[in-house]
Amino acid sequence: MEKQFLPDSMNEKDQETMHHDGLHSLQQRVQELEQVYSFFEELPDAVFVISSAHDIVHVNRQGHMLIGGSREGIIGQAVDHLFPAEAEKIKHAIDTVVQQKRICSDWISPSPRHIQPHECMFSPLPDSGGDVSMVMMTIRSCSRSLSSPARHDEQQMQELHLPEEELLFLSMLHESLIGVAIYDPRNESFAYVNPRFTEIFGYTQEEINGLTLMDVIAPEDKEMAMNYLLKRKSWEQGKMHWQFLGMRKDGKSVDIDVMSNDTRYKGKQAILVLILDISERKQVKEIVKKSEMLTLVGQLAAGVAHEIRNPLTAIKGFLQLLQSEKSGKAEYYQIMLDELNRIEFIISEFLVLAKPQLERRESSSIIYLLQNIIILVETHAIINNVQIFLQFEPDIPQIICEENQMKQVFINIMKNAIEAMPDGGNLVIEVRRQGGEHILIRFVDQGCGIPEEILPKLGQPFYTTKEKGTGLGMMVSYKIIENHHGTISVKSEQNVGTTVEIILPIG
Numbered sequence: 001m002e003k004q005f006l007p008d009s010m011n012e013k014d015q016e017t018m019h020h021d022g023l024h025s026l027q028q029r030v031q032e033l034e035q036v037y038s039f040f041e042e043l044p045d046a047v048f049v050i051s052s053a054h055d056i057v058h059v060n061r062q063g064h065m066l067i068g069g070s071r072e073g074i075i076g077q078a079v080d081h082l083f084p085a086e087a088e089k090i091k092h093a094i095d096t097v098v099q100q101k102r103i104c105s106d107w108i109s110p111s112p113r114h115i116q117p118h119e120c121m122f123s124p125l126p127d128s129g130g131d132v133s134m135v136m137m138t139i140r141s142c143s144r145s146l147s148s149p150a151r152h153d154e155q156q157m158q159e160l161h162l163p164e165e166e167l168l169f170l171s172m173l174h175e176s177l178i179g180v181a182i183y184d185p186r187n188e189s190f191a192y193v194n195p196r197f198t199e200i201f202g203y204t205q206e207e208i209n210g211l212t213l214m215d216v217i218a219p220e221d222k223e224m225a226m227n228y229l230l231k232r233k234s235w236e237q238g239k240m241h242w243q244f245l246g247m248r249k250d251g252k253s254v255d256i257d258v259m260s261n262d263t264r265y266k267g268k269q270a271i272l273v274l275i276l277d278i279s280e281r282k283q284v285k286e287i288v289k290k291s292e293m294l295t296l297v298g299q300l301a302a303g304v305a306h307e308i309r310n311p312l313t314a315i316k317g318f319l320q321l322l323q324s325e326k327s328g329k330a331e332y333y334q335i336m337l338d339e340l341n342r343i344e345f346i347i348s349e350f351l352v353l354a355k356p357q358l359e360r361r362e363s364s365s366i367i368y369l370l371q372n373i374i375i376l377v378e379t380h381a382i383i384n385n386v387q388i389f390l391q392f393e394p395d396i397p398q399i400i401c402e403e404n405q406m407k408q409v410f411i412n413i414m415k416n417a418i419e420a421m422p423d424g425g426n427l428v429i430e431v432r433r434q435g436g437e438h439i440l441i442r443f444v445d446q447g448c449g450i451p452e453e454i455l456p457k458l459g460q461p462f463y464t465t466k467e468k469g470t471g472l473g474m475m476v477s478y479k480i481i482e483n484h485h486g487t488i489s490v491k492s493e494q495n496v497g498t499t500v501e502i503i504l505p506i507g
Helices: 012-032 034-040 061-067 087-100 154-158 164-175 195-201 205-209 219-233 279-324 330-354 366-383 403-419 473-483
Strands: 046-051 056-059 104-108 118-126 132-141 179-184 189-193 240-247 253-265 268-277 362-364 386-392 399-401 425-434 438-444 487-493 497-505
Touching: 046 061, 056 061, 087 104, 087 118, 087 132, 179 195, 179 253, 189 205, 195 205, 195 240, 195 253, 195 268, 219 240, 219 253, 253 279, 279 330, 362 366, 362 403, 366 386, 366 403, 366 425, 366 438, 386 403, 399 403, 399 497, 403 425, 403 438, 403 473, 403 497, 473 487
Parallel strands: 386 425
Antiparallel strands: 046 056, 046 132, 104 118, 118 132, 179 189, 179 268, 240 253, 253 268, 362 399, 425 438, 438 497, 487 497
């Protein structure tokens, strides 16, 4: 870039005033594009707008988070001060973009604390006269390449016949990992969607062009979405943030977090919609919630169990003493003893939650454990006309476990499966390797199945669908498998059956 020579008569104060005026005019230019840049606040990429004199005139939220410090402290800074290690490389790229009016890219390390390089794209921001006075620098970590094959083809972008600023805006949205759509509320159609938007809902670009916003929203949330859309159509709302349950092309639901705002597209009012798939985030929250609940119950269980067990021992002892004297009706004593035994069983379940007994962990054969348990439950299975089949691969390796606890898990699952088939059926148990470091144990029954809305509640304390159930069986099973660094999952279809899968580490 050519150097600008100042007259000898211009003192430092005049130079500072000239620089300030130039920076002020550039900031006015930024304000003209403020509507466009306001949407970049929601993008995961760091965006800096830099003047041709190498000063920062605008930065988005991710930008100042990347660099550190406040936004106000970054705006007005020179590239040399903000990126000292990469200043020459950045300034050279800016000069190239200003002179040649084209996009270029490079790899930089934004600061010493960033060990891995980040890919950086420099894009021209021409003014109304076509001159480039500002450059947009977009920084993305190496895990998310800006040179993705999904980028708009340049010819396809030019065929949109949009002003260069809008083309730049669309190219930025096209690269985002956030789903982006420009919605025309008058025609009730999508004027633009980026690849991430189509990926979230499972449609192709051509398929989604013929859909309305209501077509990607689950039936139970359509009324809520319509209310938001009506508010949006009034053009009196600013940013609106809400969540809904989306519907994919394959019929599966997806949790969506959405932010919408007014915008203009091809000279007409439109709605900009930014969406995030938060399904995994919600699942993680549920897992954390269940884990915290198990921990809390475990803490309570220790004290409660011991407080109950002490008087229970005395009551049971005196009851057995009275029974031995054969006074009164013997069946009454037996009923009372049975109920006391049931209370003791519940207390034992609690104690597993409170303090898992893992001191006797040893190398055990899953096949041997399952064969022994099948012998134990076989009588119960025959009564219910249920046949049990054990299928396993040869040379299944042993696992390190506490045998009694593992038996308790398998008995709980088999007992549930048998009781789910009152009219008989088959229970198939499969054992095989899962990769090189885990074993999969799968239990498949032909029972009545579990309603979909109940599946997430499995493992919660005292939640049961059985008339005489305690709700602790599956909860204890989850806790035992968790303590063995394994996972347990349940899939079910009503009137078809239930599949329980346990994955445990080898050795």
